[in-house]
Amino acid sequence: MNCLVTRRLPSSVIARLEAECEVDLYTGAEAIPREELLARVAGKDALICLLTDRIDAGVLEAAGPRLKIVADVAVGYNNIDVAAARARGVEVTNTPDVLTNACADFTWALILAVTRRLGEGERVVRAGRWAGWGLDYMLGMELRGKQLGIVGVGRISQAVMDKAPAFGMSVAYHTRSPREIPGATPMGLDQLLATSDIVSLHCPMTPETHHLINQQALTKMKRSAYLINTSRGPVVDEAALVWALQQRLIAGAALDVYEEEPKVHPGLLELENALLIPHLASATTETRTAMADLAVSNVIAVLAGRPAVTPVP
Numbered sequence: 001m002n003c004l005v006t007r008r009l010p011s012s013v014i015a016r017l018e019a020e021c022e023v024d025l026y027t028g029a030e031a032i033p034r035e036e037l038l039a040r041v042a043g044k045d046a047l048i049c050l051l052t053d054r055i056d057a058g059v060l061e062a063a064g065p066r067l068k069i070v071a072d073v074a075v076g077y078n079n080i081d082v083a084a085a086r087a088r089g090v091e092v093t094n095t096p097d098v099l100t101n102a103c104a105d106f107t108w109a110l111i112l113a114v115t116r117r118l119g120e121g122e123r124v125v126r127a128g129r130w131a132g133w134g135l136d137y138m139l140g141m142e143l144r145g146k147q148l149g150i151v152g153v154g155r156i157s158q159a160v161m162d163k164a165p166a167f168g169m170s171v172a173y174h175t176r177s178p179r180e181i182p183g184a185t186p187m188g189l190d191q192l193l194a195t196s197d198i199v200s201l202h203c204p205m206t207p208e209t210h211h212l213i214n215q216q217a218l219t220k221m222k223r224s225a226y227l228i229n230t231s232r233g234p235v236v237d238e239a240a241l242v243w244a245l246q247q248r249l250i251a252g253a254a255l256d257v258y259e260e261e262p263k264v265h266p267g268l269l270e271l272e273n274a275l276l277i278p279h280l281a282s283a284t285t286e287t288r289t290a291m292a293d294l295a296v297s298n299v300i301a302v303l304a305g306r307p308a309v310t311p312v313p
């Protein structure tokens with residue numbers, strides 16, 4: 001049995017995999033180039049990939065009939081053509097749960113940082129432009145008494161909601177499949193956008209959620225509200241967001257994900273009220289190790305003929 005791994009993983013995790021099968025590890029610092037992926041996946045039994053790798057019918061075809069599993073080291077698996085994999089009898093797995101806490105903490109880090117203008121403040125200090133303390137200098141928004149609006153309910157957003165009482169916030173949520181969440185109020189998307197002080201996106205990237213937050217949606221938000229996106233970039237129409245921020249139709253935005261990573265809309269780079277982070281939600285040593293470890297567990301299980309630990313739904 002052999003497995004292609006498209007990016008360096010922690011050595012302890014690779015050692016676990018090596019004990020079970022032959023490992024072909026791509027060691028480049030950036031995402032494996034498409035041509036190299038197509039060449040190296042040929043004849044493999046398993047593929048461990050990252051969200052920066054597009055695993056479509058072409059890659060599955062290049063892999064050939066031995067391929068049994070594509071194990072994504074991510075919870076969001078929109079980089080994989082799941083239907084094409086299933087049509088070939090290839091299992092697809094992701095890494096839920098192990099990153100929930102890191103991503104929820106990070107969402108709160110973004111909420112606090114953007115409402116208290118930390119990015120802006122840091123830029124002022126580093127540029128030597130700080131003229132001293134002022135009573136009305138760089139004022140932000142307090143969280144206590146405000147409404148957190150969650151779009152898309154899953155493990156991560158529930159963990160985000162769990163922390164809201166600590167900041168004195170009430171919680172509203174919008175989800176396509178109706179469900180009860182104790183202590184939180186379900187709302188239609190329009191009502192949630194119109195009443196929330198923080199709108200935090202947690203939906204998966206699907207054709208339905210592409211540009212869910214567009215010009216129309218942004219105009220429904222309060223002028224004092226902030227948009228947080230830790231889901232997937234294309235859920236937000238970046239050009240529309242730039243326009244809304246420029247027009248001050250909303251107070252600010254904190255983004256961890258972008259439409260065409262690692263490219264960022266040039267308009268966003270000009271805006272003081274946009275906090276821009278390079279896709280770091282799950283980036284703690286503990287969580288990234290656990291994600292890699294879970295992907296390897298999925299591969300080991302499937303190659304041994306057992307059910308995958310975390311197959312995608």
Ligand code: DGY
Nearest residue numbers: 073074075076281282
């Ligand atoms: C994921 O796993 O989908 C996250 O985006 C990684 O940070």
